[in-house]
Amino acid sequence: MPQMAPLWWETLFIMFLLLYLIMNIMIFWTKGNKLINKKSLTKSFKELNWKF
Template sequence: MPQMAPMWWTMLFLMFNSMFLLSNMLTYFIYNINNKMKFNKTLKNQMNWKW
């Protein structure tokens, strides 16, 4: 396997990091998950103890 220059390693590193961040941002902003209402309902149900 041929060796790469250090500048090419940094460019490869930056390219993969930017693709990773872009994919994370896309999945975060595309999917709109409304768990706030579900979380509050389950929290109220869990706290209703009858001893």
């Protein structure tokens, strides 16, 4: 029969997983907002009718 891990190990592991998920969601959110801003910038640049 395997030895049971202490309760605080399990709570630390769960907290680590939650923080990891929150961090990834925040990174995804900031990258998503930057991509939206880049799309709007490229649209405004296309409307300027550059002559090279």
